[in-house]
Amino acid sequence: MLPIIDKIFGKESFIAINNLLPQVRKNTLAIISISTLLVIAIFGTTILNTIQKNSETFLLDQYETPIVIENRLIESSTLDPIEVSTDIEKISSVEGTYFYNGLDMMYYLDGNKEIRMDVAVTNSDIVTNIPKDSLVISEKFAKQNGFKKDDSLSISVDSEDLSAIQPLGEYKIASISNQLDDDTDIIISWDHSLNRYRTFSHLYVETQDEATTLEELNQLSSKYPELKINAFSVAQKESLNMFLQRWAIFIIVLTILVVSTLIGVFHSLINSMLSKRKEYAVLRSMGVTPLGIKKIILTQILIYVMIGLILGIIIGSSLSLLIVLIDPTPVVFNYKIIGSLSIIILLISIVVFTTVGSWLTKKPVMNEMNFDGK
Numbered sequence: 081m082l083p084i085i086d087k088i089f090g091k092e093s094f095i096a097i098n099n100l101l102p103q104v105r106k107n108t109l110a111i112i113s114i115s116t117l118l119v120i121a122i123f124g125t126t127i128l129n130t131i132q133k134n135s136e137t138f139l140l141d142q143y144e145t146p147i148v149i150e151n152r153l154i155e156s157s158t159l160d161p162i163e164v165s166t167d168i169e170k171i172s173s174v175e176g177t178y179f180y181n182g183l184d185m186m187y188y189l190d191g192n193k194e195i196r197m198d199v200a201v202t203n204s205d206i207v208t209n210i211p212k213d214s215l216v217i218s219e220k221f222a223k224q225n226g227f228k229k230d231d232s233l234s235i236s237v238d239s240e241d242l243s244a245i246q247p248l249g250e251y252k253i254a255s256i257s258n259q260l261d262d263d264t265d266i267i268i269s270w271d272h273s274l275n276r277y278r279t280f281s282h283l284y285v286e287t288q289d290e291a292t293t294l295e296e297l298n299q300l301s302s303k304y305p306e307l308k309i310n311a312f313s314v315a316q317k318e319s320l321n322m323f324l325q326r327w328a329i330f331i332i333v334l335t336i337l338v339v340s341t342l343i344g345v346f347h348s349l350i351n352s353m354l355s356k357r358k359e360y361a362v363l364r365s366m367g368v369t370p371l372g373i374k375k376i377i378l379t380q381i382l383i384y385v386m387i388g389l390i391l392g393i394i395i396g397s398s399l400s401l402l403i404v405l406i407d408p409t410p411v412v413f414n415y416k417i418i419g420s421l422s423i424i425i426l427l428i429s430i431v432v433f434t435t436v437g438s439w440l441t442k443k444p445v446m447n448e449m450n451f452d453g454k
Contacts, residue, residue, distance in 0.1 A: 106352065107348065107349065107352060107384055109348065110345045110348050110349055110384060110388070111384055111387050111388040111391070112388070113341050113344060113345050113388070114341070114345060114384075114385060114388025114389060114392060114425065115387075115388045115389070115391035115392035115395060116341075116392065117337060117338060117341045117388075117392065117425075118388070118389055118391075118392020118393055118395075118396055118418070118421070118422070119392050119395050119396040119399065120334070120337060120396075121334055121392075121396070121417065121418065121421050122392070122393065122396030122397060122399075122400060122413070122418055123396050123399050123400050124330050124334065125330070125413075125414035125417045125418070126396075126400040126403070126411060126412065126413055126414065127400075127403070128323070128326055128327060128330060128414075129412040129413070129414050130403065130409065130410070130411055130412045131323075131326075132319075132323045132412075133410065133412045134409055135319045135323070136316075136319070139312065139315055139316060139319060141261065142315075143310075143312040143315065144284050145284040145285055145286050145287075145312075146285070146286070146287055146290050146293075146311065146312050146313070147284075147285040147287060147290065147293060147294065147297070147309065147310070147311050147312070148282055148283070148284055148285070148310045148311075148312075149164075149168075149282065149283040149284075149285065149297070149307050149308065149309055149310070150281070150282055150307065150308040150309075150310060151279065151280055151281055151282070151283070151306060151307060151308075152306045152307070152308055153279075153306045154181075154279065154281050155277055155279065157279045157280075157306060158279075159279060159280070159304065159306065159307075160278070161179040161181075161203075161270070161278075161279065161280040161283065162270075164179075164280075164283060164304060164307075165177045165178075165179060165203075165283065167300060167303070168283070168285060168297070168300070171292075171293055171296045171297070171300075172292075173287050173288055173289040173292045173293045173296075174285060174286065174287050174293055175286040175287060175288055176285075176286045177283060177284060177285050177286070178202060178203050178204035178205075178283075178284050179202065179203060179270075179280035179282065179283040179284070180200060180201070180202045180204070180280060180281060180282045180283075180284070181200065181201045181202075181277060181279060181280045181281045181282075182198070182199075182200045182201075182264075182281060183199045183200065183201060183274070183275070183276070183277065184237060184238070184276075185197070185198070185237075185238070186199045186235055186236065186237050186248075186266075186274070187235065187236045187237070187245055188225070188233050188234065188235060188236075189234040189235075189236055189245075189247070190225075190234075194236070194245060195225060197221070197235075197265040197266055198263055198264050198265045198266070199264075199265065199266045199267070199268065199274065200264045200266070200267045200268075201267070201268055201269070201270060201272065201275045201277075201280075202267055202268075202269070202270070203269065203270045204284075206255075206257060206259055206260075206267060207267060207268065207269040208269075210254040210255060210269070211252070211254055212269075212271070212272075213251060213252075213272055213273050213274075214251065214252050214253070214254035215233065215251050215252065215253050215254060215266050215267075215268060216253075216254060216255045216256075216257050216260070216266065216267045216268070217253055217255075217256055217257070217260075217265060217266050217267075218256075218257060218258070218260040218264060218265055218266075219256055219257065219258045220262075220265075221265040221266070222253075222256045227253060227256070228253070228256075229253055229254070229255065229256055230252060230253060231252070231253050232250045232251065232252050232253070233250065233251050233252075233253065234247065234249075234250055235247075235248050235249065235250075235251055235274070236248055248274065249273075251274070283307075285297075290311060290313060294309065294311055297309050338421070338424075338425075342425065342428060346429075346432055349381055349384065349433070350432075350433075350436055353377055353381075353433070353436060353440070354440075357440060357443075360373050360376075360377075360440055360441075361443075361445050363376070364441070364445050365445055370437075370438075370441035370442075373437055373440065373441050374434060374437035374438065374441065377433055377436065377437040377440075378430065378433055378434065378437065381429055381433045382426065382429060382430070385425060385426060385429050386426075389422050389425065389426075393418065393422075396418075397413070400413065
């Protein structure tokens with residue numbers, strides 16, 4: 081390997097790498113410090129970006145429409161969702177509304193087996209044009225239990241004292257849909273016989289002018305004080321502000337770590353270079369030019385730095401991927417930060433040790449030959 085380096089990159093690189101190998105153990109601390117810095121940077125930025133991505137996904141799941149109205153009282157509420165929807169649809173900028181409410185846990189009886197089901201009520205398009213008292217079930221729920229369209233389900237609920245399961249009857253599957261959220265197995269219409277709670281938990285508002293609609297909804301809230309008005313744009317802005325605050329704190333901490341780590345690493349490596357002043361003087365006396373000495377120093381230093389960077393990237397990426405084992409969620413790497421930090425460390429290393437090399441090569445050879453390191 082070394083003869084190939086000599087042939088391709090020149091004698092200076094050959095000398096640098098040949099002398100480098102015994103020095104790697106001596107400078108292990110510097111390499112570990114750089115790799116640790118990269119591990120912190122990669123793991124920290126990955127965690128922050130993954131949290132931000134998950135927040136965006138969560139908001140998109142929660143806000144099917146630009147405005148979502150939440151009923152704080154839910155089951156104890158006496159609000160008629162039809163009346164509330166009618167009042168909201170009188171606002172000129174509103175294009176349409178639909179409401180949603182989750183019901184108590186229900187059960188599908190399969191012989192002696194009881195399968196738990198999450199059931200919800202809505203008046204959205206998903207339940208329009210289906211027969212009365214029929215069901216719309218999710219694709220996931222259908223696959224798990226082998227259900228098909230037009231199958232009948234025997235549905236039961238807990239008795240009032242929760243001591244037994246009370247059968248409610250047979251209900252036909254009218255449709256299998258991929259539009260139900262992950263927490264809903266079955267969805268039914270507002271006038272379905274299974275709907276025991278004539279209220280709603282959320283009301284979704286489609287609008288062509290969010291600002292105008294919000295202004296008029298706030299005026300309407302005096303009539304319905306139990307309702308909480310939420311807007312996607314507001315929630316998105318709050319989420320972004322929270323992310324930027326966390327990001328700013330992390331960048332400040334990372335900057336402090338970078339500066340303190342590089343000062344310690346460079347101090348250690350400079351001392352290592354200075355301890356070999358006599359060796360460099362011998363090389364100069366053998367005809368190696370000042371530029372050659374700089375190449376030797378830079379080659380050694382950049383290899384130390386590159387080893388640290390590569391180890392840091394490998395370990396940091398591996399630790400970040402462990403997030404998937406804890407929480408099966410897509411991991412988002414910030415390649416810009418990782419790449420920028422690596423380039424900055426390399427550039428600073430080049431500048432610092434080019435300066436150190438220039439200073440060493442300006443010293444008289446004889447003086448350097450007699451240097452005893454004291």
